[in-house]
Amino acid sequence: MTSLTDPHKPAFRLSQLIYDTRYRSMTIQVVAMILLLTAFGWLINNTVENLGALGKDFDFSFLGSRAGYDINQMLIEYDNSMTHGRAALVGILNTLLVAFLGCITATIIGVFVGVLRLSKNWIVSRLMAVYVEGFRNVPLLLWIILIYAVMSESMPRPNDFRGEDPSASMILGDSVAITNRGIYIPRIGFSNSLSGNEAVAPIEGATPLATGAIDWILVFGALALSVIAVRYVRKKATITQEATGVRPTTWYWQIAILVIPVLIVSLFLGLTFSSPYLKGFNFTEGTHLRNSLIALWIALSLYTGAFIAEIVRSGILSVSKGQSEAAFALGLRPSWTMNLVILPQALRVIIPPLISQFLNLTKNSSLAIAVGYMDVRATLGGITINQTGRELEGMLLLGLFYLALSLLISSLMNVYNNSKKLKER
Amino acid sequence: MKKTVFFGAVTVAGLAAGLASAATLDDVKARGTLNCGVTTGLAGFAAPNAEGVWEGFDVDLCRAVAAAVLGDPMAVNFVPTTGQTRFTALASGEIDMLSRVTTWTYSRDTDLSFEFAGVNYYDGQGFMVPRALGVSSAKELDGATVCIQTGTTTELNLADFFRNNNISYEPVPVETNAEGQQQYLAGACDVYTTDASGLAATRGTFENPADHVVLPEIISKEPLGPVVRHGDNEWGDIVRWTLNALVAAEELGVTSENVAELAAAPTDNPEINRLLGTESELGAMMGLDADWAVRAISAAGNYGEMFETNIGESTPIGLARGLNAQWTEGGLQYSPPFR
Numbered sequence: 001m002t003s004l005t006d007p008h009k010p011a012f013r014l015s016q017l018i019y020d021t022r023y024r025s026m027t028i029q030v031v032a033m034i035l036l037l038t039a040f041g042w043l044i045n046n047t048v049e050n051l052g053a054l055g056k057d058f059d060f061s062f063l064g065s066r067a068g069y070d071i072n073q074m075l076i077e078y079d080n081s082m083t084h085g086r087a088a089l090v091g092i093l094n095t096l097l098v099a100f101l102g103c104i105t106a107t108i109i110g111v112f113v114g115v116l117r118l119s120k121n122w123i124v125s126r127l128m129a130v131y132v133e134g135f136r137n138v139p140l141l142l143w144i145i146l147i148y149a150v151m152s153e154s155m156p157r158p159n160d161f162r163g164e165d166p167s168a169s170m171i172l173g174d175s176v177a178i179t180n181r182g183i184y185i186p187r188i189g190f191s192n193s194l195s196g197n198e199a200v201a202p203i204e205g206a207t208p209l210a211t212g213a214i215d216w217i218l219v220f221g222a223l224a225l226s227v228i229a230v231r232y233v234r235k236k237a238t239i240t241q242e243a244t245g246v247r248p249t250t251w252y253w254q255i256a257i258l259v260i261p262v263l264i265v266s267l268f269l270g271l272t273f274s275s276p277y278l279k280g281f282n283f284t285e286g287t288h289l290r291n292s293l294i295a296l297w298i299a300l301s302l303y304t305g306a307f308i309a310e311i312v313r314s315g316i317l318s319v320s321k322g323q324s325e326a327a328f329a330l331g332l333r334p335s336w337t338m339n340l341v342i343l344p345q346a347l348r349v350i351i352p353p354l355i356s357q358f359l360n361l362t363k364n365s366s367l368a369i370a371v372g373y374m375d376v377r378a379t380l381g382g383i384t385i386n387q388t389g390r391e392l393e394g395m396l397l398l399g400l401f402y403l404a405l406s407l408l409i410s411s412l413m414n415v416y417n418n419s420k421k422l423k424e425r
Numbered sequence: 426m427k428k429t430v431f432f433g434a435v436t437v438a439g440l441a442a443g444l445a446s447a448a449t450l451d452d453v454k455a456r457g458t459l460n461c462g463v464t465t466g467l468a469g470f471a472a473p474n475a476e477g478v479w480e481g482f483d484v485d486l487c488r489a490v491a492a493a494v495l496g497d498p499m500a501v502n503f504v505p506t507t508g509q510t511r512f513t514a515l516a517s518g519e520i521d522m523l524s525r526v527t528t529w530t531y532s533r534d535t536d537l538s539f540e541f542a543g544v545n546y547y548d549g550q551g552f553m554v555p556r557a558l559g560v561s562s563a564k565e566l567d568g569a570t571v572c573i574q575t576g577t578t579t580e581l582n583l584a585d586f587f588r589n590n591n592i593s594y595e596p597v598p599v600e601t602n603a604e605g606q607q608q609y610l611a612g613a614c615d616v617y618t619t620d621a622s623g624l625a626a627t628r629g630t631f632e633n634p635a636d637h638v639v640l641p642e643i644i645s646k647e648p649l650g651p652v653v654r655h656g657d658n659e660w661g662d663i664v665r666w667t668l669n670a671l672v673a674a675e676e677l678g679v680t681s682e683n684v685a686e687l688a689a690a691p692t693d694n695p696e697i698n699r700l701l702g703t704e705s706e707l708g709a710m711m712g713l714d715a716d717w718a719v720r721a722i723s724a725a726g727n728y729g730e731m732f733e734t735n736i737g738e739s740t741p742i743g744l745a746r747g748l749n750a751q752w753t754e755g756g757l758q759y760s761p762p763f764r
């Protein structure tokens with residue numbers, strides 16, 4: 001009977017906090033928490049104290065004051081009497097531009113090189129290996145500076161295009177000028193622009209891209225509608241194929257649907273191409289792709305492209321050989337095997353690491369500092385900080401911007417990944 | 426209880442951080458070297474020579490301060506800074522003083538919390554173009570591509586100048602003078618603009634300086650001088666009066682050659698005696714010894730000597746004294762009295 005009495009409850013001893021597995025994890029967490037809070041508190045306190053010692057406060061009102069400096073590449077209207085906030089926005093758009101262009105070209109290069117590296121042709125696959133190893137193993141900064149130096153040191157000056165017997169001349173029917181200040185290409189303008197006359201006579205100094213936004217939206221809207229229509233046509237073709245066994249030829253329809261609406265809209269808006277021509281010190285009228293943009297764009301694309309090529313290659317190799325053998329056994333042509341069997345499976349392996357390459361490229365674009373490309377690091381994180389002395393505020397905003405942009409890119413890519421990944425039913 | 430310990434620790438840490446930045450003089454003495462911020466390289470003002478020893482007009486000022494404070498003009502650790510990094514370097518305490526062709530402006534003095542310890546070169550912003558362009562006035566520069574160093578007063582003046590004259594330009598931002606020079610010589614920009622002294626210094630290093638002209642327009646006032654952090658007045662005084670001592674020495678005829686002799690025994694001129702510490706203890710008032718100015722002057726000579734050896738008319742840079750002559754010669758260099 002005595003054995004039924006309540007077991008004696010052992011008294012809680014302090015050493016149990018360490019030796020008793022029931023409490024140990026709790027103890028560790030509490031200690032870690034205290035250390036973390038202390039570290040944070042120390043950081044914040046140190047910052048506040050030091051700002052106080054320097055006689056500085058924490059204030060974002062500088063974003064609303066006059067910037068006073070000029071920016072060479074502007075996607076939106078800006079001049080030096082506008083605010084630091086506006087200058088930061090101009091910089092943000094420049095960052096987005098080079099990141100966007102870079103991601104697209106890096107992907108194209110990466111896919112091509114990745115596939116070609118697996119080519120049975122020895123020379124082709126060796127060449128691709130040289131490219132990949134060369135770009136992966138040399139710091140990006142060097143490539144940026146190299147391309148920039150080649151552009152500005154070895155291309156002809158605008159002055160060389162002048163005179164009776166110029167030492168340099170424009171190419172592609174006098175429509176493109178490659179100079180040591182960048183490449184001037186014809187500018188697309190709209191003479192019946194819906195956003196006023198701006199698109200034909202841009203504001204002094206503004207990049208023509210800045211104007212005619214409504215027109216561009218219309219053109220791209222037409223293009224988007226056409227793409228949807230083309231998909232519809234393809235779907236119908238598939239239905240017919242499934243019903244009758246014969247796929248109707250629709251490629252001419254597809255091309256017509258893609259081209260004609262865009263053409264009509266463009267003609268309606270009065271599409272014009274204005275070629276650059278020499279006037280005064282520089283070429284005018286055309287669109288100016290500056291050395292800094294070109295160097296950064298090419299270097300980012302080639303560098304990231306090399307990494308993407310490896311990702312693509314490993315993705316393709318990850319698809320078991322049995323898959324292609326089975327496809328061949330069914331009588332599929334090699335190109336169909338690639339498109340219908342290998343790539344859809346490879347994509348599942350390719351997309352996740354691709355996301356981090358896109359993020360790398362975007363963040364690497366801040367190496368713009370090396371060639372004076374006016375990205376957000378150069379405007380908000382450079383000149384603005386320097387002129388206003390708001391290092392802490394500026395750097396915080398800059399950090400937040402890159403963080404937000406990275407999160408945005410990875411969530412967009414995750415949506416795409418989810419649509420491609422293995423569906424488990 | 427946990428909370429109070431936490432906040433206590435945090436306050437102590439914060440206090441320590443706050444105090445550390447206050448007494449620059451003690452820090453410099455304890456370290457035994459002066460951390461002096463200079464340019465990344467501008468001939469005549471601050472550039473390492475073939476042996477890697479820093480030389481120049483701005484460098485000599487650092488050496489004079491080091492000599493006054495530490496007794497050794499070579500006890501300087503030179504920190505190259507760009508237009509963009511210089512103020513962060515100073516504010517964060519990475520350097521004790523900045524001697525880098527830096528313009529004294531209102532907002533730098535007040536909003537950025539710095540202290541300008543005088544002016545060692547009165548300057549103004551100018552433009553340089555290749556002679557072949559045939560430009561004779563800055564007003565003819567409509568549409569030109571202009572190289573500018575970012576993070577400087579230069580880019581603000583430039584924006585104002587083109588705006589006021591209603592002409593346009595394409596800025597090419599560069600980080601350092603070397604980069605600007607390379608872009609300019611490659612013809613990637615038509616015009617290089619910066620302080621006129623900087624243009625002369627840059628042109629002096631060209632293979633054919635005569636192929637380039639500095640346009641007549643001076644579009645701004647650029648009083649260049651040494652900078653320290655706001656709030657450490659003792660240290661500010663030391664830098665300010667070292668510069669003043671160099672200027673006063675020239676006015677009083679004290680040179681690196683005769684300074685030892687003049688300091689050996691009191692002379693007939695009481696102001697020289699006070700400056701060189703042979704009469705009354707001026708040095709002690711700043712926390713230095715009596716010979717501080719003697720050492721500062723011996724380091725690289727008086728103001729005039731520093732000017733002549735580094736950037737004067739006998740050098741490739743060939744700057745005339747102009748505004749930087751002594752006030753007795755019609756210039757602006759004027760030291761308050763030592764008394």
Ligand SMILES: N[C@@H](CCC(=O)N[C@@H](CS)C(=O)NCC(=O)O)C(=O)O
Binds near residue numbers: 526624647
């Ligand atoms: N005085 C101006 C500009 C001074 C400046 O940066 N000058 C250039 C060109 S002469 C320079 O010294 N550069 C040296 C370097 O690149 O480190 C300022 O304080 O903002």
